[in-house]
Amino acid sequence: MGEMSDVGRLVLLGAPLGNPADVSARFREMLATADVVAAEDTRRLTRLARDLGVDVPGRIVSYFEGNEERRTPELVEVIQAGYLVALVTDGGMPSVSDPGYRLVRAALEVGAPVTAAPGPSAVTTALALSGLPSDRFCFEGFLPRSPGARRSRLRALAGEERTLVLFEAPHRIAAALTDLADAFGADRPAALCRELTKTYEEVLRRPLGELARWAAEGEPRGEITLVVGGAPATAPERPDDETLRAAVADREAAGLSRRDAITDVATTYGLRRREVYAVVHA
Incomplete structure (x- = not known):
């Protein structure tokens, strides 16, 4: 590792979604300059660094869903010892x-500085490309994997008036779109964004019913x-x-x-x- 400083820190790195030229x-x-680079996929990080022509002198360690609980305290110890730890995932923030x-919370709990080198985000990129209202939106991440839990979640979201952004796996997208069309209505506007910033980027702007039929014809990749789109705003109930x-x-008073x-x-x-x-002057 490099020369120790008085205060270590954690830096979150926004990784490109697909095009290496998007890195800052x-x-x-x-x-x-990082003493340790924690990567969701070390092979992918090594390939990205090679594409960028960047030498990574620090120690590269894996940090993914399967080992983050065990590795988090190790990385916090490194930060507390005065070293710079950079965290990078396969794409986005x-x-x-x-x-x-988990690592951000653990670092904050011991008083370690946490900062970011912000970069690409699939959430905001898809939102901007969708052509749907973006002044108010909410991010739901991945829908539940089981059909019953997914349908229950969608029923709870059906009245949400803000634009929704979701992630979904290719092998579940057809079923998810069918459930979305059932819960939200087949005419609800939507945009399916696939392989953002990559060679075969595709954005399909169609109602949910049409997207469900499109996905059922063949499993999309990537x-x-x-x-x-959010649910239409409902007018308040008319008072007597x-x-x-x-x-x-x-109001006159x-x-x-x-x-x-x-x-x-x-x-x-x-x-x-x-x-x-008419009511006032009746």
Whole structure:
């Protein structure tokens, strides 16, 4: 390992989704200076470093789902000893549906600095390419593997008004899309993003029902990120006439003109202005 510093730290490295040219200058710098590089797949990291022309002088260790519980305390000890540990997964940011969260928590618990060299993210890349609203969204990661648990999760999400971003494995995508179409409706807009930034990148922007039929015709290959439009906003339940008149009166008492008060109440309850006007002047 390199020369020990007074304070060790953990650096999360945003790895390319497929195109090595997407890595940042800081990614290169961290690979070249880290005392230890913890990699989800050491062979893939070695290949990436070779493609980038970067020499990795630090010790490379594996850090994946199968050994992260055992390896986390070892890496924390290295950080506490004053060394720089870099964490890199197969693509995108560590901790986002990838190994890393456990190590981040453990480092924070001992007061070790944690920072990042941010980089590509399948979540935000797919969201931007989908053509669906991106001002508000939520990330659900991988859906449950068992059909029953998956359908239960989707029923709970069916009314979510924000755009949804999901990961799914190629061999489960057809079944997942069928369940999505059943739970959300076949006409719900969606985008299936496959092999992002790679040679055979493909983005299919179609309703869920059409995507389900497409996937059933043949198992898609590669890494898949699915973006699904949110549920249409539902108008508030129409209150009775007495409540509408009281709402207008309250706004008038607060200083609004009757015209503005009626307009505001109509907007609040998703009603036509003339409907509220008729109630107030009945």
